[in-house]
Amino acid sequence: MDEQATPVSPATPFEWIGGETRVRALVDRFYDLMDIEPGYHELRLAHGTTLDDARQKLFWYLCGWLGGPSYYEDRFGHPRLKMRHMPFKIGILERDQWLACMDQAMGEIAVPEDLRARLRDAFFKTADWMRNTPR
Known part of the structure; x- marks a missing residue:
């Protein structure tokens, strides 16, 4: 009997993207782009003088959000995203810059296209x- 191995699909987007190393690469590229690309100027202004704290928190958050370790919740409890972002103006421009920056980062670190499309929607x-x- 000839058995062919059936490819195993990743159980979570966290596994699909490649785990912590790839989430870190995504977050780092996202904030690097935000810092250097003029098209993300308004988004960058909302983050203050340094991106270190935001960079670490997004990494922790995305690990859990993608189905990996719950680093963010372990440290801070429920994310309460809307409440935590109320001090910052978030309109269509800021939303669209965040999405474009994240999509560019996903493309540059080669997130698989089918996962990228799902994440883009989410x-x-x-x-x-x-x-x-x-x-």
Whole structure:
């Protein structure tokens, strides 16, 4: 009997993306792009003088959100994303810059296209829900 190995699908997006190393690469590229690309200027301004704290928190958050370790919740409890972002103006411009920056980062670190499409959709839903100003 000739048995062919059936490819095993990753159980979570965290596994699919490649675990902590790849989540770190994504987050680092996202913030590096935010810091250097003029098209993300307004988004960068909302982050203050240093990106270190935001970089670490997004890494912790995405690990758990993607189905990996719950680093963020272990440290801070429930993310309460909308509440934690209320001090910052988040309108269509900021939403769209965040999404474009994240999509560019996903492309540059070679997130598989089918996963990238799923994440793009999920990120849009969350980013649009985070808006706290109409424009």
